[in-house]
Amino acid sequence: MTNPGEPIAAEWVVLDIEGTLTATSQVHVVLYDYARPRLGPWIDEHPDDPVVTGAVEDIRARAGLAHTATTEEIVSVLHGWMDADQKVPPLKTLQGLIWEHGYAAGELTTTLFDDVAPRLRTWREAGLRLAVFSSGSATGQVAAFSRTNDGDLTGLFEGRHFDTTNAGPKREEPSYRAIAAALGAGPGRIVFFSDVPAELDAAAAAGWRTVGIARPGEPCAEADFGPHTTAKSLSEVEVSPGE
Ligand SMILES: CSCCC(=O)C(=O)COP(=O)(O)O
Numbered sequence: 496m497t498n499p500g501e502p503i504a505a506e507w508v509v510l511d512i513e514g515t516l517t518a519t520s521q522v523h524v525v526l527y528d529y530a531r532p533r534l535g536p537w538i539d540e541h542p543d544d545p546v547v548t549g550a551v552e553d554i555r556a557r558a559g560l561a562h563t564a565t566t567e568e569i570v571s572v573l574h575g576w577m578d579a580d581q582k583v584p585p586l587k588t589l590q591g592l593i594w595e596h597g598y599a600a601g602e603l604t605t606t607l608f609d610d611v612a613p614r615l616r617t618w619r620e621a622g623l624r625l626a627v628f629s630s631g632s633a634t635g636q637v638a639a640f641s642r643t644n645d646g647d648l649t650g651l652f653e654g655r656h657f658d659t660t661n662a663g664p665k666r667e668e669p670s671y672r673a674i675a676a677a678l679g680a681g682p683g684r685i686v687f688f689s690d691v692p693a694e695l696d697a698a699a700a701a702g703w704r705t706v707g708i709a710r711p712g713e714p715c716a717e718a719d720f721g722p723h724t725t726a727k728s729l730s731e732v733e734v735s736p737g738e
């Protein structure tokens with residue numbers, strides 16, 4: 496299905512990041528390249544941070560590593576996951592901490608697609624509420640929106656950031672039910688924008704409205720979006736807070 500042209504009635508707009516708000520290369524090249532050499536030092540320099548030690552413990556368990564595994568062995572697992580783009584929660588936790596540091600230091604900037612910031616501002620001004628659901632950790636998400644090519648956009652989201660730890664996997668229906676409960680909204684009053692059909696299928700199964708974003712040049716540009724409304728950018732889609 497393509498864009499029906501008529502406004503989608505919703506209270507909440509929930510947004511995927513990679514491929515929807517930013518180019519895939521913003522994550523796979525800019526952010527992954529920043530994180531890759533810093534994972535080992537971050538683990539070694541934060542031996543008393545329970546978030547870091549918990550993530551390391553989780554990595555060891557998932558990878559079948561002994562408790563005595565070295566940082567080098569752990570990093571080798573993390574690099575393998577990154578090379579295969581496996582969005583494993585403890586990897587996303589460590590990346591998020593490193594990116595938070597990078598954005599605060601002024602070493603990272605998020606380049607959004609040109610239509611994104613104007614569209615999000617228009618929707619907020621119209622009374623819509625905005626949230627994010629990404630595989631990137633909530634900590635990393637907030638950091639990423641704090642320093643974009645269009646300024647600090649964190650105020651647009653009311654602190655509503657969902658990830659695979661606080662909501663669940665993006666391709667599973669219960670994650671969308673959990674987010675709807677957290678937002679206190681009926682599922683039919685939430686519209687989800689993503690470039691990945693399997694994520695849209697899971698959201699639709701939970702009763703959400705869905706929009707597939709097929710941006711030219713992005714990996715999912717030619718994907719089969721099946722029954723989902725589909726558009727090439729956010730600016731093609733009208734959402735209104737009416738019933
Ligand atoms: C700081 S945001 C980085 C996003 C990220 O790490 C990622 O894996 C993107 O996944 P998405 O679910 O937004 O496609």
Ligand SMILES: [Mg+2]
Binds near residue numbers: 511512
């Ligand atoms: Mg995506």
